[in-house]
Amino acid sequence: MDRDGGPPLRLLVVEDDTAIAAPLETGLRRAGYAVERVATGAAALAADAADVILLDLGLPDIDGQSVCAELRRRSSAIIIVVTARSDEAERVSALDVGADDYVVKPFGFAELLARIRANLRRTQLGTGSHLKVGLLVIDTRSREVTVAGREVSLTAKEYDLLVCLAEDPGRVYSRQQILERAWDAHWYGPTKTLDVHVAALRRKLAVPSLIETVYGVGFRLNPDLRELKADGAHVTGRTGPGDERAAEL
Amino acid sequence: MDRDGGPPLRLLVVEDDTAIAAPLETGLRRAGYAVERVATGAAALAADAADVILLDLGLPDIDGQSVCAELRRRSSAIIIVVTARSDEAERVSALDVGADDYVVKPFGFAELLARIRANLRRTQLGTGSHLKVGLLVIDTRSREVTVAGREVSLTAKEYDLLVCLAEDPGRVYSRQQILERAWDAHWYGPTKTLDVHVAALRRKLAVPSLIETVYGVGFRLNPDLRELKADGAHVTGRTGPGDERAAEL
DNA sequence: CATGGTGGCGACGAATGCGTTAAGAACCTT
DNA sequence: AAGGTTCTTAACGCATTCGTCGCCACCATG
Helix, strand or coil, X not given: CCCCCCCCCEEEEECCCXXXXXXXXXXXXXXXXXXEEECCHHHHHHCCCCCEEEEECCCCCCCHHHHHHHHHHHCCCEEEEEECCCCHHHHHHHHHCCCCEEEECCCCHHHHHHHHHHHHHHHHCCCCCEEEECCEEEXXXXXXXXXXXXXXXXXXHXXXXXXXXXXXXXXXXXXXXXXHHHHCCCCCCCCHHHHXXXXXXXXXXXXXXXXXXXXXXXXXXXXXXXXXCCCCCCCCCCCCCCCHHHHCC | CCXXXXXXXXXXXXXXXXXXXXXXXXXXXXXXCEEEEECCHHHHHHCCCXXXXXXXXXXXXXXXXXXXXXXXXXXCCXXXXXXXXXXXXXXXXXXXXXXXXXXXXXXXXXXXXXXXXXXXXXXXXXXXCEEEECCEEEECCCCEEXXXXXXXXXXXXXXXXXXXXXXXXXXXXXHHHHHHHHHCCCCCCCCHHHHHHHHHHHHHHCCHHHEEEECCCEEEECCCCCCCCCCCCCCCCCCCCCCHHHHCC
């Protein structure tokens, strides 16, 4: 959890509500970050350079989106915006103007740490704002997605869903986990809508085996798909049903 | 919950009702956690650092939310609050001050374990993604299972069952225990279905001695099976021509 | 060695999970 | 307000998995 070696990463918290900011600050400090905190957009823009910026979009002075855009203009820091539950539009537009990621209130502290780490990992790997999984390339800045070089245009939900899976290729996510990440933090209700979106995604990506179904569990992104096979076949890959033949190899 | 040979995760239970805490404690211990238990908020704040904190909000001394906030201030542990069904407001505010998740009373033990695991997975603290027992390797991230390097594809129940046994190799689990963990917290019906699944597992794993039967008690995973011995028996190793049990369902 | 209790496993119907299509609801744009 | 997207829900058919039953093999007593 603490990354040892090297100077501590500088983290800027932009949050006006002290009740939220205070525990956040100490928690992040504990996790090994050098934390600075400001309460307004103006102060954020005046603050020292940071490696990671945690930006609440509901600020008292300047509207969050402008702050985000301006911060991006001045620095290449990782910007993670914090949004209220319902505000999908705001979230998307923040991402459009340069945020790298978002967390939805109320968010768990552990989740926040995980998101920070995930983004750090990505940028330190030199992949910048790109998420690559075999044939699939996701530009998280522009929200552009290409499969085998061909660009695909996705809706907001489709994109979120895909990014969620792409953040850890090969890992199996339950429906609940996906819904919590790409829909709402504590989704409660039917999960059928997810299937419909998965179907839409598969159709658009045009490589059916990219998103695999793990029967009775959930979905995962196929990490081993390095080239376009003429696999006209439909449906799923791995964990096939009663596939005893796996025993001989 | 063996995280690649790392030390056991430390788990703190904050609960004043002994009738609830005691079984919880033993159950969690059995699941591989190093459990400490305290009965008051004050004691919780004084306790040693933990990786996971299970916090009942209805404490006798300090109000739960303050304890939660203070715990978060001091540690980046995963905090899971326990609330009564009705108390949604309290639950939400606990999440606001830093809790990572919640479970609602009355909760099933299996659900609790699942919640804990889910959060560990999320934080990648629990990246003990590999469960190794001799020939057997379980990747809990991708749910891939290999025996002596051969990949085996399992159904959801088979996988759960295997993981349950693999979490403490060598330990003998009663049928009831296994059913409660891999099926549902309160299973009262016949236990015959378990036998059928064990049979399926043995067939798929193709190493019959991996899952051992303890007559009159239950099952256990054989922890001492370090290599594939081609001892006399024609059942192991390569899928022989006459061995239709491993080759066909 | 007979006997009752226990475990192994094939088979089959029931239950569940999944993919798809289509229709309504909510949203954004014009 | 109309026309377009996008999201959600319902419905249906198919595929897979699960739980039960039945039969036989095995074990532990006396």
